Amino acid sequence: MFKLNQLFILIFFLICSNISAREKDILLFSIEDQLFTTIDLNQRITYLDLFENISKRNQNLNNNAYINDLISISIYNKFSINNNIKIKRETIENYYNQIINNFEKKNKINYIESNHFNNISKQIILNNIKYDLQRKNILENLLKQNNINLRNTQDQNDILNIFDVVLNYFIIQNIFIKNIEEIFDILMNQESIQIKEILTNKKIDYDYNQKEILNFKNIDNNIKEKILINKNNFIIYHDSYFLIGNIEKKLKIDI
Numbered sequence: 493m494f495k496l497n498q499l500f501i502l503i504f505f506l507i508c509s510n511i512s513a514r515e516k517d518i519l520l521f522s523i524e525d526q527l528f529t530t531i532d533l534n535q536r537i538t539y540l541d542l543f544e545n546i547s548k549r550n551q552n553l554n555n556n557a558y559i560n561d562l563i564s565i566s567i568y569n570k571f572s573i574n575n576n577i578k579i580k581r582e583t584i585e586n587y588y589n590q591i592i593n594n595f596e597k598k599n600k601i602n603y604i605e606s607n608h609f610n611n612i613s614k615q616i617i618l619n620n621i622k623y624d625l626q627r628k629n630i631l632e633n634l635l636k637q638n639n640i641n642l643r644n645t646q647d648q649n650d651i652l653n654i655f656d657v658v659l660n661y662f663i664i665q666n667i668f669i670k671n672i673e674e675i676f677d678i679l680m681n682q683e684s685i686q687i688k689e690i691l692t693n694k695k696i697d698y699d700y701n702q703k704e705i706l707n708f709k710n711i712d713n714n715i716k717e718k719i720l721i722n723k724n725n726f727i728i729y730h731d732s733y734f735l736i737g738n739i740e741k742k743l744k745i746d747i
Contacts, residue, residue, distance in 0.1 A: 520559060523566050536562050538612045539620040542595050565623035572626040579625045586683055587621045588614070631743050656744055657705040657719060660684045661726075661737025662691070662698045669734060671696055672727070679736065680725040715739075 518530045537558050571577070592603045603609055635654070651657070664672060671694060672679070679687050684700070691698050708716055712735075714728045719739055728735045 521563060523563075523570055526566075526570075528562060528566060533558060533562055535612060535616050536565075536620065538608065539617055542591055542608060542617070565620075565627055568627040568630055569623050571630065577626060577630070579622050579629075583625065584618050584621050587625070588618055589685075591617070591621070628743055635743075651719065652705065652707065654744065655741040658740040658742075659701075659703045659705060659715065659737060660740065661703075661735050662687065662700050663733055663735055664691075664696060664698045665733050668696045669729075672734075672736060676727060676736065680738065684738075 520528050520530060520533060522528065533556075540558070540561075595606075595608070596603055599606065675690070675694075679690060682690065684702075688698075688700065705711060705719070711719075712728065715726060715735075718724075718726045719741075722741075723739070724741075725738050726736070
């Protein structure tokens with residue numbers, strides 16, 4: 493019996509050694525007794541690589557921006573858990589779909605045919621989206637609590653130094669104005685993809701545009717005002733057409 497137990501221990505040790513060697517599982521840091529290793533780091537890098545090609549070579553673990561990023565999202569995740577801050581599953585799924593769609597457009601390949609499909613699971617991607625949204629929401633709330641809000645900025649361009657501001661808007665002819673006003677509140681609670689579906693189903697013709705705001709020089713004054721007073725949705729009337737849309741304000745990564 494003793495020799496059999498020794499054999500089991502030896503087999504277990506060899507298996508663990510092989511797994512460790514294969515995955516190069518090196519301890520990086522811990523937060524409240526939760527350990528984070530190079531496996532977590534590589535998963536994070538693979539997730540970020542969905543947005544932009546990242547070189548994984550010659551990364552010094554002692555001076556690695558991705559480790560700092562991993563520490564950051566891990567701290568905010570702990571804070572979210574301790575303070576019962578939650579992100580809706582539907583919101584996370586919507587972001588996932590947008591990320592995959594953008595990846596396919598950029599790389600001109602179906603996601604399931606890419607290396608990423610085999611290298612990272614959907615659940616890991618969803619987890620990382622949740623971590624990013626948690627951090628984003630907490631930081632934005634901290635800015636508001638410290639009176640760093642859009643209305644109080646001395647220089648309007650300070651807003652663009654803090655946030656990435658993107659307009660998503662639909663140009664619609666005035667003949668559809670009554671149809672839109674009846675469902676405006678419904679439309680403004682939807683993502684752009686859902687708005688397109690609603691307009692198409694109701695046979696409302698539109699032109700869709702997305703524009704990043706780099707400065708306020710050539711921006712419609714009505715839209716500019718919406719940005720300055722921190723309003724996310726708008727409807728703006730012109731002589732022969734009107735605009736409906738929403739304003740996305742995302743905290744800049746370096747902030």
